[in-house]
Amino acid sequence: MKNNIFKVSVLSAAIVISLSGCGSNDDKDNTVPVVTDVAPKAGDVVVTDLKQWLPVTADFNASDQDGDALSFSFAENGEEVLSENGVFTFSQGMLTIDGSSFTYVPVSTEDTVIDYTVSANGKTASAQINISGIIGDPLANQQWHLNNTGQKAYSLSNEMKQGLIDLHVNQRGFTEEDAQARYDESFAVAEAEELVAGEDMNVLSAYAQGVTGAGVTAVVIDSGMEIRHEDLIDNVLPNRSLNLNASALDHTDPTSTANSGDHGTSVAGLIAAKGWNGKGGRGVAPDTGLIGMNYIGDDKIAQKELLAHGFPGSGISTVESISVFNRSYGITVPAFIAYSELDEAIESYPNLYLRDGKGALNIKSSGNSFGDGGNNALEGSLCTDNGAHDLGLTCYNGAFEPSQGHPYYLSVAAVNANGKHTSYSNAGANLMVSAPAGEAGRWAPAMVTTDQMTCINGYSGFNSDAVAVFTRAYGEEFAISQFPFDYPGNEDNASCNYTSTFNGTSSAAPNASGVVSLILSANPDLTWRDVRHILASTSTLIDAENTPVKLTIADGEFVAHDGWVKNGAGYSFNNLYGFGRVDAGKAVKMAKEYDIKLGEQVITAWNGVGSVAEEDALALEIPDNNAVGITQEIVVTEELNIEAMQFKFDVSNPEMGSGLSDGTQTSAGSDLAIEVTSPAGTRSVLLSSKQALFLPALSSDLSFISGYILKDAVMMSNAFYGESTKGTWTIRLLDTSADSFVLGDNGGNYLKATGITNNVALSVLEGASIRAFGHAGQE
Amino acid sequence: MKVKQLIVLGATACISFGATAHADFDKKLQLPKSQVANLKFKKADFGSYKIEKGLRLVPSSLASEEYVVMQKGEMSVVTVANSSDVVTKGTLVRNILTDNLSALSGNLTVLLKEGVSASDAASAAGLKVVSVFPGTKLVVLAVNNGQDIQIAAKQLKVSGVAKEAKIEVLETIYTAQ
Numbered sequence: 011m012k013n014n015i016f017k018v019s020v021l022s023a024a025i026v027i028s029l030s031g032c033g034s035n036d037d038k039d040n041t042v043p044v045v046t047d048v049a050p051k052a053g054d055v056v057v058t059d060l061k062q063w064l065p066v067t068a069d070f071n072a073s074d075q076d077g078d079a080l081s082f083s084f085a086e087n088g089e090e091v092l093s094e095n096g097v098f099t100f101s102q103g104m105l106t107i108d109g110s111s112f113t114y115v116p117v118s119t120e121d122t123v124i125d126y127t128v129s130a131n132g133k134t135a136s137a138q139i140n141i142s143g144i145i146g147d148p149l150a151n152q153q154w155h156l157n158n159t160g161q162k163a164y165s166l167s168n169e170m171k172q173g174l175i176d177l178h179v180n181q182r183g184f185t186e187e188d189a190q191a192r193y194d195e196s197f198a199v200a201e202a203e204e205l206v207a208g209e210d211m212n213v214l215s216a217y218a219q220g221v222t223g224a225g226v227t228a229v230v231i232d233s234g235m236e237i238r239h240e241d242l243i244d245n246v247l248p249n250r251s252l253n254l255n256a257s258a259l260d261h262t263d264p265t266s267t268a269n270s271g272d273h274g275t276s277v278a279g280l281i282a283a284k285g286w287n288g289k290g291g292r293g294v295a296p297d298t299g300l301i302g303m304n305y306i307g308d309d310k311i312a313q314k315e316l317l318a319h320g321f322p323g324s325g326i327s328t329v330e331s332i333s334v335f336n337r338s339y340g341i342t343v344p345a346f347i348a349y350s351e352l353d354e355a356i357e358s359y360p361n362l363y364l365r366d367g368k369g370a371l372n373i374k375s376s377g378n379s380f381g382d383g384g385n386n387a388l389e390g391s392l393c394t395d396n397g398a399h400d401l402g403l404t405c406y407n408g409a410f411e412p413s414q415g416h417p418y419y420l421s422v423a424a425v426n427a428n429g430k431h432t433s434y435s436n437a438g439a440n441l442m443v444s445a446p447a448g449e450a451g452r453w454a455p456a457m458v459t460t461d462q463m464t465c466i467n468g469y470s471g472f473n474s475d476a477v478a479v480f481t482r483a484y485g486e487e488f489a490i491s492q493f494p495f496d497y498p499g500n501e502d503n504a505s506c507n508y509t510s511t512f513n514g515t516s517s518a519a520p521n522a523s524g525v526v527s528l529i530l531s532a533n534p535d536l537t538w539r540d541v542r543h544i545l546a547s548t549s550t551l552i553d554a555e556n557t558p559v560k561l562t563i564a565d566g567e568f569v570a571h572d573g574w575v576k577n578g579a580g581y582s583f584n585n586l587y588g589f590g591r592v593d594a595g596k597a598v599k600m601a602k603e604y605d606i607k608l609g610e611q612v613i614t615a616w617n618g619v620g621s622v623a624e625e626d627a628l629a630l631e632i633p634d635n636n637a638v639g640i641t642q643e644i645v646v647t648e649e650l651n652i653e654a655m656q657f658k659f660d661v662s663n664p665e666m667g668s669g670l671s672d673g674t675q676t677s678a679g680s681d682l683a684i685e686v687t688s689p690a691g692t693r694s695v696l697l698s699s700k701q702a703l704f705l706p707a708l709s710s711d712l713s714f715i716s717g718y719i720l721k722d723a724v725m726m727s728n729a730f731y732g733e734s735t736k737g738t739w740t741i742r743l744l745d746t747s748a749d750s751f752v753l754g755d756n757g758g759n760y761l762k763a764t765g766i767t768n769n770v771a772l773s774v775l776e777g778a779s780i781r782a783f784g785h786a787g788q789e
Numbered sequence: 790m791k792v793k794q795l796i797v798l799g800a801t802a803c804i805s806f807g808a809t810a811h812a813d814f815d816k817k818l819q820l821p822k823s824q825v826a827n828l829k830f831k832k833a834d835f836g837s838y839k840i841e842k843g844l845r846l847v848p849s850s851l852a853s854e855e856y857v858v859m860q861k862g863e864m865s866v867v868t869v870a871n872s873s874d875v876v877t878k879g880t881l882v883r884n885i886l887t888d889n890l891s892a893l894s895g896n897l898t899v900l901l902k903e904g905v906s907a908s909d910a911a912s913a914a915g916l917k918v919v920s921v922f923p924g925t926k927l928v929v930l931a932v933n934n935g936q937d938i939q940i941a942a943k944q945l946k947v948s949g950v951a952k953e954a955k956i957e958v959l960e961t962i963y964t965a966q
Binding site: 232233255256257273305306307308309310311312313314315316321322323338339340341342343350351352355356359363375377378388514515516519708709710711712713714 | 833835836837861862863864886889891892894895896898899900919920922924925926927929952953954955956957959960961962963964965966
């Protein structure tokens with residue numbers, strides 16, 4: 011097609027020349043002058059020294075002496091390239107036109123040539139745009155969370171498929187043909203289901219706005235951070251990190267001494283691996299600074315909790331531009347932990363005192379126990395046996411952890427490369443947003459990020475735990491085939507400084523931290539509450555068909571999961587995703603244009619009844635296996651625009667202890683469901699039932715409180731964001747089942763319980779209270 | 790990191806390679822799961838911690854092998870015949886949820902009530918002030934030599950100067966996700 015355009019161009023020029031020749035006669039004084047329209051001119055354009063994914067603007071070398079309007083068309087390798095919504099997409103980049111200028115965004119680092127044709131009044135001329143010298147990062151094109159092109163990110167690899175075929179042929183008696191057919195089909199299905207282009211954080215749009223995270227610093231509170239890592243070192247603030255180990259010789263170096271992977275190093279890379287240095291991949295905010303603290307683990311120094319929240323002594327000043335504290339950690343106990351004012355005071359310090367009072371944000375992983383409590387699950391097989399798995403309900407609710415019960419921590423859920431919920435990400439009304447994280451990197455992509463350097467240490471290398479476990483189970487050859495990027499010898503990872511199998515809400519949180527860093531880089535005047543507002547306003551509604559989960563109860567049904575709910579203020583919320591997947595481009599745009607005044611933060615006093623309101627305990631029995639349950643109304647007279655709502659409960663059941671005399675545990679905790687309906691009519695499910703409330707309530711210092719399912723238990727819901735507090739709040743508590751069943755874990759749970767027995771004693775609501783975080787008026 | 794939670798140490802399992810495996814087996818190649826580490830509903834002394842009065846943490850270079858229970862970095866946990874009843878800085882405690890052994894820092898992190906100063910709180914329980922954080926109601930107090938931290942915590946509670954106080958343990962209860 012391009013050749014055709016060129017031919018037309020040449021032909022037109024020839025005609026013009028011919029006509030001009032005819033006009034050159036001796037009778038020119040006697041003839042009417044012929045006004046000759048001259049063809050436009052086009053010259054080659056050279057564009058050099060670009061950065062991959064960053065836009066560069068240049069002028070076409072084109073003109074028309076007649077002043078006719080110019081229009082441009084393009085071709086690459088002889089094929090015409092047409093625009094879609096004004097964007098011309100080439101093999102190596104995208105181009106848009108603005109008058110006689112163009113903006114080009116290189117998606118790869120390959121040199122390229124684009125043929126362009128300028129047209130003016132039906133006449134044309136052609137030349138080339140030569141693009142070269144693009145600086146990039148070799149693994150960036152596998153980082154689907156940044157720019158999802160449907161890439162595999164080293165999952166679903168040819169090596170993996172061949173390994174499975176060989177395993178079936180050599181160990182399971184399959185013929186080569188049968189095994190090949192089997193895996194051709196299953197890989198094709200997986201690729202269609204798991205690899206969906208466009209399901210990303212729209213980071214390129216943020217970069218296109220000139221925002222790459224410069225000017226702010228992210229603090230990685232984790233297991234460690236390799237401060238000399240080749241792809242982190244340029245963003246690491248020298249001598250600012252802390253080694254919190256009591257025995258450390260150098261307290262400025264939190265580099266982990268583990269040899270099979272350092273969680274914090276991989277987390278740090280997702281936030282701010284240096285961009286455009288020709289190494290590894292890049293972080294979401296590739297120019298954001300990094301400070302690390304090795305907070306997770308044993309034998310720490312005193313006051314570690316305070317230092318990890320930026321208190322004086324941490325080296326973090328109240329005036330520096332700390333964007334986030336990333337917290338990819340949590341506690342996994344099948345019990346509800348009581349709220350602590352002391353903990354709230356510590357955990358809110360970054361928000362209330364840092365960045366000149368505008369606040370830094372705590373970004374928290376929501377937890378990986380949607381299915382169960384993980385390895386060594388203290389609840390054993392409860393969530394398989396009570397039906398949570400089959401129903402698609404969360405085993406652990408994010409609310410179990412009290413740090414997720416206030417708005418000072420932003421809880422982040424994990425989504426896959428197909429834009430849907432991961433197999434593990436905790437659900438809950440406490441969620442703020444979701445972010446990419448992926449699965450294990452075999453049948454679906456995980457994260458490609460930094461790993462401890464060398465093949466001697468790290469998730470990739472000779473000490474890869476994943477390879478070791480698969481080796482023990484299936485042999486070394488098979489194990490290596492399943493993790494081709496992480497095992498030494500992969501050409502894309504020659505020094506094993508990167509991994510392709512990192513995942514979990516531990517990955518979702520730093521991806522969101524990167525986006526928050528971009529937001530505050532774009533507009534440093536924003537407060538931490540402004541950032542929450544931007545996230546709530548700009549995140550992407552994903553998995554639109556996510557359906558409700560309805561439980562059948564003896565006399566009716568209970569909707570244990572609502573799917574997406576649009577609240578009275580127009581915000582859509584889902585207990586799997588919060589307000590949706592973070593959108594860096596939209597968030598940065600809103601940050602740049604931000605003119606909303608949220609005003610002072612207002613926190614109401616606790617307002618409620620019964621034991622949590624310093625009154626005598628209520629004695630409201632929750633009927634067993636009953637769809638009506640009990641209802642408690644609380645009237646709020648104060649009018650605020652809601653930023654978050656907290657709900658506090660005491661719910662007792664005398665059976666809730668260390669197990670029943672017959673060796674089983676009561677069903678009371680598993681059966682409890684709680685929903686709240688706002689004055690505006692928005693419903694939020696705080697507990698779905700079928701969750702792993704297997705052990706008695708825990709106090710804030712983690713001592714068991716026998717006889718209680720919930721004691722001083724605070725649950726936050728973000729579902730009412732933007733609504734008014736004023737009016738009647740309706741709280742409903744239900745017991746959703748009369749089932750007793752055997753636990754399939756053969757006593758492999760904390761209580762050695764053999765089964766679950768339906769509660770004979772009724773659970774009792776002793777108190778309920780609510781507290782609002784918000785501001786006056788409606789924006 | 791979720792995938793790392795699949796990593797199993799010292800576990801045993803029987804893995805079937807039968808050709809009759811479920812069609813979806815390939816996507817769920819089963820890895821062995823560990824046993825739940827602690828199957829007892831133990832009584833804690835405070836929080837989720839049981840005080841291990843018969844154990845001490847000493848530098849490994851000073852530990853006699855016959856008394857060593859376990860290594861913790863460059864330190865050794867050893868049994869001691871003459872255990873002290875005083876719970877104070879350096880006392881070892883065991884987390885009943887994880888079975889992990891840690892030492893006490895000797896500090897109490899305290900959220901003061903309105904109008905109460907750090908020195909007021911310290912005086913109320915015979916503690917010393919370690920850190921104050923202007924603008925907040927948080928302070929860190931510490932026991933003096935030979936002072937029992939559990940008794941001090943109770944004195945703080947009874948005195949009414951603190952909204953909440955926590956005995957600091959030198960482990961982080963959280964794990965990577």
